[in-house]
Amino acid sequence: MNAYAAPQFSNIESYLDSQLRKSLLRFITCGSVDDGKSTMIGRLLYESKMIFDDQLASLKNESKKFGTQGEEIDFALLVDGLAAEREQGITIDVAYRFFSTDARKFIVADTPGHEQYTRNMATGASTADLAIVMIDARKGVLTQTRRHSFIVSLVGIKHVVLCINKMDLVGYSQETFDAIRADYQEFAKDLGFESIQAIPVSALKGDNIVERSENTPWYDGPPIMTYLDTVEIRSDAKEKAFRMPVQWVNRPNLDFRGFAGQILSGAVKPGDKVRALPSGKSSRVERVVAMGGDLDEAVEGHSVTLTLEDEIDISRGDVLCADNEPAEVSDQFQATILWMSDGEMFPGRSYVMKIGARECQVQITEQKYKIDVNTRAHEAAKTLHLNEIGVCNIALDREIAFDAYKDNRRMGGFIIIDRMTNETVGMGLINFALRRASNIHKQTLDVSKDVRASMKGQKPVILWFTGLSGAGKSTVANIVEKRLTHMGKHTYTLDGDNVRHGLNHDLGFTDADRVENIRRVGEVSKLMIDAGLIVLVSFISPFRAERRIVRQMVEDGEFWEVFVDAPLEVAERRDVKGLYKKARAGEIKNFTGIDSPYEPPEDPELHIETHKLSPDEAADLVLKRLEAAGFLVQPD
Structure with missing residues (x-):
């Protein structure tokens, strides 16, 4: 085979100009494991003469190494670049390849079929205009075929090529082809595709890839390459309203301040009125600056810097929009x-x-x-x-x-x-x-948290007692609250068991329910902080992420993480409720420390080891630390 050679042009500029005028089609191959996606792309690269002689020789050697018989080429090896992919015979990562015909340029994403790597397939689909859905003619429409097709529709792809592959292994049966096509079209009828072109192929043998195959005389549609060259992908991005997220505030000197980004849709030119969101401030475009100089107009896909007539506070992440058609x-x-x-x-x-x-x-x-x-x-x-x-x-x-x-x-x-x-x-x-996002507004109140705390002669704080069941959280919290009450302080205790009798009675003990349990208690604790109280919260609260969320709900210094620590064997010995015994017997599921994890605090404000201290000693330690930090004195 000859190496790929570009058409002859009078100079390199005319060749590059011809390439720029070609339309670009982005597409993916998807489907279940071993349906032939990588082989299909390899065949397309081969047939479009995008493989050099040295690559072809290497590919033949590699094909023999991985078990291909005779002179046949394993085209999948062109795109399965990871060693693990070649050894397992599957695609893991998304492999992007470029190729070109006389009619069009293409960027193809070979996406994995294994269920474990569905996330990689979704990544490849997110920027594609068309999807080639591969189906093994021997297996028909599988669950992963349906999953990938659903994701394809979900991300907005409107055109599908239903590539029924390995027809050589079913004797090029029209009956098999018709049955699979009907099955898929029935499944996909509500997915919103504008077109589904079914094509019988053998990627390995080359049937219906570039030319119509003699092995399928009953098929009168186009081969894959012809279809890809001619399918019309309508893009209305240029017709949509102007949108440009600001990626960078460009300030090379005191005389220039512009906003750089890529235009996602629409067009913009000097004099256009634009609106910055979410602030809602408006101005007019003064200049449209590109690498080669100022532009009279920039359209979808252009990366530019816009300067405005007015000084508006705009930051990275804000969006510049057409003033008369703003985003929400x-x-x-x-x-x-x-x-x-x-x-x-x-x-x-x-x-x-x-x-x-x-x-x-x-x-x-x-x-x-x-x-x-x-x-x-x-x-x-x-x-x-x-x-x-x-x-x-x-x-x-x-x-x-x-x-x-x-x-x-x-x-x-x-x-x-x-x-x-x-x-x-x-x-x-x-x-x-x-x-409700637009209907609900925060009400400003005249009586503030500082006023409420001052009336009580204290600084509000959340004492968040966390630890295993049986570690002594409720016992220590109860003693601390009694002593605070004797000192005339205003407190409230939120205990895990008590809260589950009311506010959280609808929650179980799955990880998801535990997260919601802590979220609700955190919101209640925040309200109590606003009331000026010292709040004692006694919850296992096994996940660091949720304890961190509550910390972030309040101001710095208002959340104290008190790690009530006891070894598991000690907590089990104290098991007055018999919970550990039931968990060990399998009568209680998702029990922290047994079949559900506990993530100990990494840097708590207080670390109390209750197998070394008595409950009274532990409470003394908490109160001494609170007094030293100024929480028990009249705030300024």
Whole structure:
């Protein structure tokens, strides 16, 4: 085979200009494990002459090494670059490849089929215009086929090539092809695809890849390459209103202040009136600055710096919009979430949300339902696990500018990051803002927390007693409160067992319920701090993340983490309620210390070892520390 050679042009500039004029199609291959996705891409690269002679020779040697017989080439090896992928014969990471024909340029993402790596597939789909859904003709439509197709529709891809592969292994049977096509079209009829083009292929043999195969005389449609060259992908980004998230405030000197970013939709030119969100301030564009100089107009896809006629406070993460068609602003939304972590999603836990150039804290406030990818039925669920898709209400710690995902993919899509591990644990699509976000406003009150605390002659604080069941939390907290009361201080104790009789009677002991348990108690504690009280909270509260959330609800110094520490064997000996015995016998599930983890504090304000101190000695230590810190004296 000859190495790829570019068409002859009079000079390099004319060649580059011809390439720039070609349209670009981004597409993915997806489907279940071993459906032939990597082989398909390898075949496309081979047939489009994007493989050099030395690469071809190396590929033939590699093919023999990995068991291919005779002169056949294992095209999957072109894109399965990881050693683990070659050894296991599966795709793990997303492999991006570029190739070009006379008609069009392509960027293809080879995405993994294994369920464990669904998150990688979703990443590849998020920027694609078209999806090639691979199906093994011997197996038909599988659960992972449905899951990937649902994600494809979820992220807004409208065009699907249903590639029914390995037709050579079923004797190029038209009956098999027709049955699989009908099965898939029935499943996909409500997914909102604008087109589904079914093509019978053998990626390994080359049937219906570049030319129509003689082995399928009953098929009168286009081969894959012809279809990719000619399919019309309508992009209305240029027709949409102007949107540009600010990625950087460009201030090289005192005479220049501009706002740099990539235009996501619409167009902008000098003189246009724009609005900065979420502040809502408006101004006119003075200059549109690009690397080569000022532009008369910039459109979707351009990276530019805008200068404005007025001095407006704009920061990274803000969004510049057309003044007459601004984006919406809110801090509460309904969103569709794909969970991508081995650890389950916890409503109430604080995560990091990244949308555009903006990062903020987000809580899943309500898990409304999860979606069965096979039937698309809505199922009741309190949380999401790996690869599950659900619809949730979410709340942010600040307002952001957004468009619904269906209207603007890049203004309505976000990722969720675990604050402890920095792992990307989910991706989400904003459906709409919740009405209560615009209807509810914080009421200003004349009587403040400082006034209430001054009347009581004390500084408010949360004493958060955490530790294993039987460590002595409630015992120590009870003694501390009695002594504070004798001193004339105003207190209240929130005990784990007592709260579960009322406020949290609807919660169980799963990890998700424990998170919600602590979130509610944290909100109540915050209200009591506002009332000027010394609040004693006695909860196992096994997760550091939730204790950290409560700390962040109040001002610095108002949350004291008191680690009531006792070895597990000591706590079990004190087991007056018989809980450990029942947990060991399997009668109680999700019991902390037995079959549910406890994460001890890393840097508590107080560390009390109750196997070394008596309850009275422990209480004395707490009071001495409170007095030394000034919480028991009249505030200034």
